[in-house]
Amino acid sequence: MRMSLKVNGQAIETEISPISRLSGFLRDVLGLTGVKEGCCEGECGACTVLLDGQPVDSCLMLAFQATGREITTIEGLCGSGVNDLQQAFLKMGAVQCGYCTPGMVLAAEGLLHANPSPGEAEIRHALAGNICRCTGFETIVQAVATAAAARQGAER
Amino acid sequence: MNALAVSAPVDMAELRATLAAEAGPVHFVAGGTDMLIAGRPLPETGLLIDLARVAGMAFISTDGTDVRIGGATTVAALAADCRLRVRIPALCEAAAQCGSVQIRNRATIGGNIANAAPAADLMPVLVAAGTRLALLKHDGTQYEAALCEYLPNSGHLITEVILPERGLLPRSAFVKLGSRQDMTISRLNLALLAEFQSNHFGVVRVAAGALGPVSSRLHRAEVALAGRKLGAATLRDFIAALIDEVDTAIPGRNSQLHKRRAVAGLGLDLIAQAMGLSPRDRLFEEAAG
Ligand SMILES: Cc1cc2nc3c(=O)[nH]c(=O)nc-3n(C[C@H](O)[C@H](O)[C@H](O)COP(=O)(O)OP(=O)(O)OC[C@H]3O[C@@H](n4cnc5c(N)ncnc54)[C@H](O)[C@@H]3O)c2cc1C
Ligand code: FES
Numbered sequence: 495m496r497m498s499l500k501v502n503g504q505a506i507e508t509e510i511s512p513i514s515r516l517s518g519f520l521r522d523v524l525g526l527t528g529v530k531e532g533c534c535e536g537e538c539g540a541c542t543v544l545l546d547g548q549p550v551d552s553c554l555m556l557a558f559q560a561t562g563r564e565i566t567t568i569e570g571l572c573g574s575g576v577n578d579l580q581q582a583f584l585k586m587g588a589v590q591c592g593y594c595t596p597g598m599v600l601a602a603e604g605l606l607h608a609n610p611s612p613g614e615a616e617i618r619h620a621l622a623g624n625i626c627r628c629t630g631f632e633t634i635v636q637a638v639a640t641a642a643a644a645r646q647g648a649e650r
Numbered sequence: 651m652n653a654l655a656v657s658a659p660v661d662m663a664e665l666r667a668t669l670a671a672e673a674g675p676v677h678f679v680a681g682g683t684d685m686l687i688a689g690r691p692l693p694e695t696g697l698l699i700d701l702a703r704v705a706g707m708a709f710i711s712t713d714g715t716d717v718r719i720g721g722a723t724t725v726a727a728l729a730a731d732c733r734l735r736v737r738i739p740a741l742c743e744a745a746a747q748c749g750s751v752q753i754r755n756r757a758t759i760g761g762n763i764a765n766a767a768p769a770a771d772l773m774p775v776l777v778a779a780g781t782r783l784a785l786l787k788h789d790g791t792q793y794e795a796a797l798c799e800y801l802p803n804s805g806h807l808i809t810e811v812i813l814p815e816r817g818l819l820p821r822s823a824f825v826k827l828g829s830r831q832d833m834t835i836s837r838l839n840l841a842l843l844a845e846f847q848s849n850h851f852g853v854v855r856v857a858a859g860a861l862g863p864v865s866s867r868l869h870r871a872e873v874a875l876a877g878r879k880l881g882a883a884t885l886r887d888f889i890a891a892l893i894d895e896v897d898t899a900i901p902g903r904n905s906q907l908h909k910r911r912a913v914a915g916l917g918l919d920l921i922a923q924a925m926g927l928s929p930r931d932r933l934f935e936e937a938a939g
């Protein structure tokens with residue numbers, strides 16, 4: 495079947511299988527391998543993308559369900575560079591193997607969009623759907639808090 | 651056999667026309683958070699209809715006497731709706747405790763009901779509130795049924811979830827116990843809806859999930875509270891009744907011992923939340939002690 499959607503700001507019209515998952519479509523058809531597949535059960539959050547700005551697990555959506563919607567993957571967050579939140583992840587040592595990082599960053603972007611100055615408990619709650627096997631989460635929480643504070647400061 | 655076809659109607663009129671035109675089997679997907687879990691079989695033939703884009707199926711209407719919720723309303727929308735929180739805080743609380751942000755942004759109330767998991771978190775609240783469903787058959791027939799009469803494998807579409815005014819009692823609460831704090835499937839969940847005036851309970855409805863194949867009312871626990879003064883003696887009777895309900899529901903199960911202990915603490919948390927009290931209030935210490 496044919497479908498059209500926007501991915502990372504670009505309008506796309508393409509042929510898809512009715513039962514292909516959004517995560518598989520983004521990785522295998524569009525080559526956006528920043529989208530990771532860990533469990534395909536909604537447990538790990540490695541496949542997190544923004545759907546019209548909201549974090550969702552792309553493994554639990556069929557690609558055709560994204561018809562007419564706007565998807566942001568890690569590749570689309572900041573063109574070819576890294577944004578302030580990604581910088582904060584690097585600075586705080588919140589990236590080790592990096593497998594969870596794209597999903598973690600996108601879930602955190604979703605949080606900061608909804609709640610620009612979250613407390614620690616709110617950050618942990620918002621990232622509860624993202625599993626990191628390496629860092630122990632502490633540095634990730636610090637990275638999100640640092641980026642949030644910097645963005646708030648920049649606005650003042 | 652014909653391969654699976656898909657359709658994503660944008661409103662109820664298109665959805666009805668799509669159903670009427672389909673001679674073969676029809677399947678529905680909404681958030682996909684149950685249906686698309688890896689390893690679960692996906693339909694191979696017929697028509698798969700995406701409910702997530704049907705405009706008339708995602709709404710929360712709190713202005714009338716009854717509360718009406720579209721079948722494809724997301725759990726995130728339920729958790730965030732301030733007016734719904736005024737009418738039935740327990741439903742917002744249950745929604746807020748479902749899965750992760752990613753899950754709540756996609757999961758729907760209709761999917762939570764139709765998937766019929768024993769631990770589904772919205773179910774105890776809906777059961778306690780005496781919920782009715784507006785349903786649509788493949789042939790276009792519409793009807794209403796009580797939630798407890800709904801057959802999940804009937805293939806009938808849940809278009810609306812109706813919380814009747816008489817079920818919307820002024821105090822309500824939802825608590826769950828899982829293996830961790832966030833993002834956890836309930837090992838046990840409880841909902842309470844109650845009248846409460848001059849420090850006395852009036853009508854009380856209590857329901858539990860993960861104690862049997864479906865969420866159900868706990869009548870003995872209701873009797874322990876109804877008409878009685880809020881105090882340690884009443885709460886002790888309530889806890890005894892909850893333990894009795896666990897013993898009757900799962901006699902001899904491995905989880906019986908754990909759940910009869912857990913239900914006592916969970917029951918007190920439930921009352922504390924409904925009354926707006928701290929679970930550390932002396933009243934609860936006296937009741938537990
Ligand atoms: C990681 C993870 C964590 C979870 N945590 C929780 C939790 O804490 N609490 C909880 O209660 N649940 C939880 N769930 C389960 C799930 O998210 C919910 O049951 C959700 O409400 C299902 O809704 P959906 O729209 O995604 O259903 P779908 O997966 O789209 O559909 C499920 C079934 O319902 C049918 N269906 C969907 N909508 C309708 C309708 N309107 N009418 C008739 N049939 C319909 C579909 O055909 C399908 O058979 C979790 C799931 C995952 C993957
Ligand atoms: S791959 Fe999607 S949640 Fe794990």
Ligand code: FES
Binds near residue numbers: 588591592595629
């Ligand atoms: S950095 Fe390795 S899983 Fe998170």
